[in-house]
Amino acid sequence: MQVVDDEDFAQIRAQVREFVREQVVPREQEIAESDAIPPDIRARAADMGLFGYALPQAYGGLGLVITQDVELAFELGYTALSFRSLFGTNNGIAGQVLVGYGTDEQRKQWLEPMAEGRCIASFALTEPEAGSDPSGMRATATWTDGAWVIDGQKRYITNAPLSDLLVTFAKVRGTAESDGRIAVFLVPTTTAGVIVGPKDRKMGQEGATSSEVTFDGVRVGPEALISGEIDTGFRAAMAVLARGRVHISALAMGLSQRALDESVAYSAVNRQGGVPTGERQLVQAMLAEQASLVMAGKATAREAAARYLDGTDRRIGPSAAKLFCTEAAGKVADLAVQVHGGAGYMREMPVERLYRDVRLLRLYEGTSEIQKLIVGRELIRQAQA
Ligand SMILES: Cc1cc2nc3c(=O)[nH]c(=O)nc-3n(C[C@H](O)[C@H](O)[C@H](O)COP(=O)(O)OP(=O)(O)OC[C@H]3O[C@@H](n4cnc5c(N)ncnc54)[C@H](O)[C@@H]3O)c2cc1C
Numbered sequence: 397m398q399v400v401d402d403e404d405f406a407q408i409r410a411q412v413r414e415f416v417r418e419q420v421v422p423r424e425q426e427i428a429e430s431d432a433i434p435p436d437i438r439a440r441a442a443d444m445g446l447f448g449y450a451l452p453q454a455y456g457g458l459g460l461v462i463t464q465d466v467e468l469a470f471e472l473g474y475t476a477l478s479f480r481s482l483f484g485t486n487n488g489i490a491g492q493v494l495v496g497y498g499t500d501e502q503r504k505q506w507l508e509p510m511a512e513g514r515c516i517a518s519f520a521l522t523e524p525e526a527g528s529d530p531s532g533m534r535a536t537a538t539w540t541d542g543a544w545v546i547d548g549q550k551r552y553i554t555n556a557p558l559s560d561l562l563v564t565f566a567k568v569r570g571t572a573e574s575d576g577r578i579a580v581f582l583v584p585t586t587t588a589g590v591i592v593g594p595k596d597r598k599m600g601q602e603g604a605t606s607s608e609v610t611f612d613g614v615r616v617g618p619e620a621l622i623s624g625e626i627d628t629g630f631r632a633a634m635a636v637l638a639r640g641r642v643h644i645s646a647l648a649m650g651l652s653q654r655a656l657d658e659s660v661a662y663s664a665v666n667r668q669g670g671v672p673t674g675e676r677q678l679v680q681a682m683l684a685e686q687a688s689l690v691m692a693g694k695a696t697a698r699e700a701a702a703r704y705l706d707g708t709d710r711r712i713g714p715s716a717a718k719l720f721c722t723e724a725a726g727k728v729a730d731l732a733v734q735v736h737g738g739a740g741y742m743r744e745m746p747v748e749r750l751y752r753d754v755r756l757l758r759l760y761e762g763t764s765e766i767q768k769l770i771v772g773r774e775l776i777r778q779a780q781a
Pocket residue numbers: 518519520521522523524525526527528529551552553554555598606756759760761762763764765766769
């Protein structure tokens with residue numbers, strides 16, 4: 397249910413837009429070169445409530461619903477995607493597990509520091525042989541002497557090097573009825589036996605961190621089990637990933653808008669033979685294709701969010717939107733490099749970074765192939781029901 401009215405949300409959106417465009421965009425080069433979000437930008441983001449914009453107001457968040465999240469993501473996607481990544485897991489895949497499935501005590505303990513930006517939470521699902529298909533996960537949680545003992549290895553975990561809390565998925569072992577069920581645990585990163593690996597060296601999104609995490613005999617108490625039930629994990633993962641896909645669709649469109657704006661601005665002044673390249677019809681065709689994809693993608697993300705919010709579609713919409721918007725964003729970023737010619741291949745040009753940053757969106761929170769499988773399977777299931 398929407399708790400922030402349209403007028404208040406318009407103010408939040410305007411503030412974020414101004415901050416992104418006036419404070420973060422000018423420092424993109426610094427973020428890329430230092431491979432970190434500067435502390436003053438992190439502090440300002442926390443002051444603005446960005447670490448908890450999608451967390452409930454009862455726990456210190458701004459309480460935005462998914463339709464508002466999408467509008468905000470259009471703004472956040474306009475700059476280096478690593479900026480959004482810093483607080484993306486708190487609001488998204490990690491935070492929403494607590495919001496949707498945590499007990500009152502678990503929410504009280506963790507959501508407030510997360511919303512204030514004092515705590516960064518990561519979502520630890522993926523493993524070396526369990527990415528697209530998490531059911532093959534090998535991490536285990538064994539009930540031993542009044543505690544859960546977690547063993548296993550996770551990889552590509554966003555924000556793990558900065559993280560205070562790992563929302564960790566593992567298969568329960570110990571009793572016949574529990575075997576094979578996937579549970580989810582709240583594991584403080586400081587717990588003995590948690591080993592966070594070095595930062596992954598990635599293709600793009602400099603300033604965003606991910607790494608491997610090893611759990612070596614990590615003991616946590618019964619209060620660490622999300623919802624107190626051993627079979628919540630798979631359901632929780634699928635639900636938060638579906639919500640996350642709507643957000644990623646919009647993020648992809650924020651980036652696409654930036655790529656289009658950069659392309660128009662550059663080609664309006666870049667001259668060949670004394671004529672701005674933007675006056676050449678083949679260049680205009682590229683701009684037109686970018687603009688059409690941006691319009692279509694924004695409409696798709698908004699539609700998916702509306703259907704998600706009113707509960708009419710939480711399966712096909714999120715996956716169809718992520719598939720369309722992230723593939724479209726790849727095309728828009730590629731065209732942006734083309735519109736810039738050789739300059740588009742140079743490190744100092746924003747479109748060179750956009751081209752690398754956007755590639756990840758087709759991989760995480762479910763690859764494009766997995767989105768196709770979800771949409772296709774669900775269409776047939778509905779027809780047969
Ligand atoms: C920078 C980064 C950050 C990430 N952050 C997180 C995070 O915070 N938390 C987390 O848990 N995970 C995270 N991930 C993991 C991400 O979600 C997975 O990488 C992704 O789901 C793909 O899994 P995989 O890498 O194991 O590839 P695979 O599953 O091995 O896929 C390889 C290829 O096979 C295809 N494929 C796989 N199965 C099928 C199938 N059944 N049918 C058709 N095609 C198939 C895939 O589409 C892909 O093209 C992150 C990844 C990256 C790169």
